Amino acid sequence: xxxxxxxxxxxxxxxxxxxxxxxxxxxxxxxxxxxxxxxxxxxxxxxxxxxxxxxxxxxxxxxxxxxxxxxxxxxxxxxxxxxxxxxxxxxxxxxxxxxxxxxxxxxxxxxxxxxxxxxxxxxxxxxxxxxxxxxxxxxxxxxxxxxxxxxxxxxxxxxxxxxxxxxxxxxxxxxxxxxxxxxxxxxxxxxxxxxxxxxxxxxxxxxxxxxxxxxxxxxxxxxxxxxxxxxxxxxxxxxxxxxxxxxxxxxxxxxxxxxxxxxxxxxxxxxxxxxxxxxxxxxxxxxxxxxxxxxxxxxxxxxxxxxxxxxxxxxxxxxxxxxxxxxxxxxxxxxxxxxxxxxxxxxxxxxxxxxxxxxxxxxxxxxxxxxxxxxxxxxxxxxxxxxxxxxxxxxxxxxxxxxxxxxxxxxxxxxxxxxxxxxxxxxxxxxxxxxxxxx
Amino acid sequence: xxxxxxxxxxxxxxxxxxxxxxxxxxxxxxxxxxxxxxxxxxxxxxxxxxxxxxxxxxxxxxxxxxxxxxxxxxxxxxxxxxxxxxxxxxxxxxxxxxxxxxxxxxxxxxxxxxxxxxxxxxxxxxxxxxxxxxxx
Numbered sequence: 001x002x003x004x005x006x007x008x009x010x011x012x013x014x015x016x017x018x019x020x021x022x023x024x025x026x027x028x029x030x031x032x033x034x035x036x037x038x039x040x041x042x043x044x045x046x047x048x049x050x051x052x053x054x055x056x057x058x059x060x061x062x063x064x065x066x067x068x069x070x071x072x073x074x075x076x077x078x079x080x081x082x083x084x085x086x087x088x089x090x091x092x093x094x095x096x097x098x099x100x101x102x103x104x105x106x107x108x109x110x111x112x113x114x115x116x117x118x119x120x121x122x123x124x125x126x127x128x129x130x131x132x133x134x135x136x137x138x139x140x141x142x143x144x145x146x147x148x149x150x151x152x153x154x155x156x157x158x159x160x161x162x163x164x165x166x167x168x169x170x171x172x173x174x175x176x177x178x179x180x181x182x183x184x185x186x187x188x189x190x191x192x193x194x195x196x197x198x199x200x201x202x203x204x205x206x207x208x209x210x211x212x213x214x215x216x217x218x219x220x221x222x223x224x225x226x227x228x229x230x231x232x233x234x235x236x237x238x239x240x241x242x243x244x245x246x247x248x249x250x251x252x253x254x255x256x257x258x259x260x261x262x263x264x265x266x267x268x269x270x271x272x273x274x275x276x277x278x279x280x281x282x283x284x285x286x287x288x289x290x291x292x293x294x295x296x297x298x299x300x301x302x303x304x305x306x307x308x309x310x311x312x313x314x315x316x317x318x319x320x321x322x323x324x325x326x327x328x329x330x331x332x333x334x335x336x337x338x339x340x341x342x343x344x345x346x347x348x349x350x351x352x353x354x355x356x357x358x359x360x361x362x363x364x365x366x367x368x369x370x371x372x373x374x375x376x377x378x379x380x381x382x383x384x385x386x387x388x389x390x391x392x393x394x395x396x397x398x399x400x401x402x403x404x405x406x407x408x409x410x411x412x413x414x415x416x417x418x419x420x421x422x423x424x425x426x427x428x429x430x431x432x433x434x435x436x437x438x439x
Numbered sequence: 440x441x442x443x444x445x446x447x448x449x450x451x452x453x454x455x456x457x458x459x460x461x462x463x464x465x466x467x468x469x470x471x472x473x474x475x476x477x478x479x480x481x482x483x484x485x486x487x488x489x490x491x492x493x494x495x496x497x498x499x500x501x502x503x504x505x506x507x508x509x510x511x512x513x514x515x516x517x518x519x520x521x522x523x524x525x526x527x528x529x530x531x532x533x534x535x536x537x538x539x540x541x542x543x544x545x546x547x548x549x550x551x552x553x554x555x556x557x558x559x560x561x562x563x564x565x566x567x568x569x570x571x572x573x574x575x
Contacts, residue, residue, distance in 0.1 A: 382447065382503060389445025389505035391475045391482045416479045418449055421501045 014125035014157075015118075018266055019321045026322060030269050033294030034063050041300040043084040046077055051302075064271075064280055068290065069304045071104065074245065079105035082299045090298050095143040096244040106145075106244050109298040113152070116247040119267055120153025123253035126262075126319075127213060127238045129183055131158030134210075136181040138190065139218065140166045145248025146218050150185045150240075153250060159183070166190065169197050173208075180210040185240075188221040188229065192361040195232045206234040215240050217249050220308075220329045222347050224354040226258075228361075239328060245304055246291050252326055260313040260325030267295055270326070271303070272312055286311040289326065309336075309345075337435060339367055339374045344409050346432050349378060352404050358386040358397055362423040368436045376413040378405065381420050440558055441511030441573060442490040446483045447503035450476065455483065458497065462487065465496045471541040471552065484539070486511070486552060508558040513571040516542055516549040524551060524565070531564055533557075 013019045021029075038057050041047040050067060057063050074082070083090065092108040108116070129135070135154040141147035141163060154161050162175055172194070175181065184191075191214060198205045211233055216226070217240035229237045241261050242249035251268055252261035263270055268291045272281045275288040289306045293299075313325040331345035338344070346365060353359050360381035368375045380401070382394070394417060402415045424431070448454040462469055468488040475482045487493045490506065497504045514520040521540070528535060537554035550573065555561045562572045 384503060387445075387447055387503045387505050389482060389484070389507050391477055394447075394480070394482075395477055414479075416449075417447070418480075419447065419501070420503055422449075 013321075014122040019122065019126075019323070021266070021322055023322055026265055029266055030294060031060065033266075034060075034269055034292060037292060037294055037296070037300045038063070038066070038302060040084045040297065041302050044299075045081040045083075046073070047082075047084075047300075047302065063303075066303055068278065069301055071245075071305070071307065074104040079107075082301075083107055084300055085109060085298055093143075094145045094148075094244050094248065104245060106247070107298040108247070108296075112247070112296050112298050115267070115295055116149065116250065117152035117156050119247075119264055120149055120250035121156035122264070123240065123250045124150075124153050124157055124159075124183075124215070126253060126255050126321075127215070127236070128256065129154065129157055129159060129213065133157075133159045133182045133213075134162065134179055135159040135183045135185070136162040136164050136172070136175060136179075138164050138166060138172060138184055138186040145242070145244045146185075149242070149248035149250060150215065154183075154185075169194060173198070176209050176211070182210055183213045183215070184211065185215040185217070187218045188216040188225055189219060191216060191229055191233075191237075192225070195229070196361055205232050209233075211235045213238065217241065220331050220335065220347050222351040222354060223328065224351050228354060241308075241326070241329060243306055243308075245301055245306070246293060247296070251291070255317060255319040255321060257318050260317070260327055262317065262321050262323045263326050265323045268292065269294055270312070270324075272310070273305075275305075275309075283312045283324075284314050286327075286330070289329075335433070337367060337433060339376045339411050342410050344376075344411065348409055349405065349413075350432075352408050353378065353380055353401060355404075356397070356401060358383055359401075360384075360420065363432065364423050365433045366436065367434070374411075374437070376411055377416055378413045379416045379418050379423060381423055382417050384420060440562065441486075441509045441552065442494075443484050443486050443507050443509045443552060443554075444490055444494050444497065445505045445507060446485070446497060448481055448483055450479050450481055458483065458485070458502070461496055461500050462493060465492065467493045467496070470550075471539060473537075473539040475537075484537075486541075507554070510553040510555060510558055510561045510565065511573040512551050512553070512562075512565050513543070513573060514540075514549050514551050516544065516546050520549070521551060524553075524570070527564065527568055528553075528555075528561065531561075533561055533564075 035057055042051055054066060089109045090107045091110050092113055094106045096104040137147060137151050139146035151161055151163060162179060164172055164175055195205050212235050214235055214237045216237055226237050238254045239261060240249050241252040246268060252263035254261050271290040272285060272287040273279060273290050274281055281287045289308045289310050291304050291306055292302050309330040310326045313327055317325060331347050336343055336345050349365060353363055360383045362381050364379045366377040398415050406412045469485060471486045473484045494504055494506045514524060533555055535553055535555060540549055540551040542549045566572055
């Protein structure tokens with residue numbers, strides 16, 4: 001870290017009372033929240049119909065009988081069918097970045113915006129963001145929740161915010177340098193790209209800036225990528241989880257121990273289910289994360305299937321917060337692809353290739369089918385300093401990566417080396433997987 | 440010491456012409472070229488009249504390049520002259536990792552490019568046997 005900030009004068013928690021709340025009390029709050037959220041939801045057209053056979057819920061058992069809400073529900077119904085309050089009370093709408101098909105719309109009352117901002121502030125404060133910080137928000141502003149969500153949270157803390165948005169790397173670097181940015185919010189792929197860009201221009205990511213923290217989110221990424229980013233910039237990188245359906249970023253966030261993300265259980269009720277059967281799994285079992293808003297007024301969502309795969313970490317966190325942690329998202333259930341009958345997540349491949357120091361930060365996965373057989377190709381860029389002109393060295397590396405991947409994903413891929421700069425880098429969400437089979 | 444440039448290329452049409460175009464634009468004369476191929480990618484090795492400049496312009500054009508030491512030795516353009524060099528190296532227990540050449544003056548002179556482990560040592564050996572070692 002560049003400059004150690006003195007935290008001794010400021011408390012460690014944004015809302016100590018709620019962050020350290022006793023487990024039993026937290027469960028009481030949750031049950032209360034579930035009951036009131038259910039009641040509120042039933043005021044909306046959508047849930048009035050969906051829950052027509054459910055009069056009341058009194059306990060968790062009742063709650064677990066309620067049907068799930070899915071992405072499909074959100075895109076197939078009239079957006080306003082989800083409002084549980086009059087439109088005059090709604091002050092904002094956000095929309096998901098919808099990787100497939102139609103958009104999902106999320107509505108907020110004034111109080112919802114407030115609660116959300118406060119939750120995000122709680123996250124940022126947890127990782128040491130303070131009002132002395134200069135916060136450069138390099139996420140897209142607008143319908144996407146990533147930009148405004150963190151903006152409001154950082155503003156709540158009192159940071160100096162640079163609403164930089166995405167793209168225009170040169171301008172971003174100029175802002176970082178001239179305004180002495182200390183905290184950035186960015187997608188991991190864009191941060192990797194920036195590292196690449198800085199090195200290309202003969203600068204040192206460690207020396208050029210005053211950075212101390214990066215908040216990365218919006219894309220699942222591996223622990224290896226985090227470590228890589230931390231090493232390149234000499235900063236702390238924290239993982240942020242959220243989805244627009246649950247307000248946006250700040251649903252769960254890493255604490256300084258960087259071992260799982262605290263999911264704010266006073267705001268959201270979490271369940272982990274078997275994605276195939278819908279059965280609620282035991283604590284610690286891996287499955288799909290299902291969330292229920294406990295406080296949202298404008299648009300409560302009940303038992304919403306996030307599509308994200310994770311598990312609940314049972315162990316108590318050293319930081320003292322009682323809100324249970326989830327493991328780093330393994331992938332979206334819909335990110336997963338099947339090759340030769342084997343389920344594969346892009347994150348599994350990323351973890352393997354990022355462990356090779358010879359490999360640059362860009363990669364792409366291409367799936368194709370030839371004569372009825374699936375072919376998985378992983379394209380990788382070689383680092384410039386590694387290339388010594390020796391073809392055998394490259395062949396050996398290719399072989400090593402192929403073997404390593406085969407061991408992890410159980411499918412033998414074709415490993416292809418490509419020239420630097422040929423793989424697309426995006427400033428938003430990186431498209432890492434191209435499935436040509438569907439075309 | 441002589442130098443050669445190795446360039447990483449994907450095995451796709453148009454890759455060589457991209458390289459020759461860049462060299463031409465920068466008024467660099469290509470002396471020799473050889474290609475090692477490994478399926479989807481290959482390595483092109485070239486020697487030019489200005490290797491340092493060629494290395495830099497290719498690098499600026501985002502090529503994956505590396506500058507390597509090689510022995511560049513002048514030999515007569517006649518039957519058996521490569522054999523003589525090879526024999527000398529054999530007697531000195533030196534392994535030739537890669538070799539190619541080009542004619543500089545038809546029927547008179549040719550240039551042999553040798554990739555060996557210890558470039559300096561080989562240059563010394565050949566110089567001592569009366570060969571002209573060229574520094575590009």
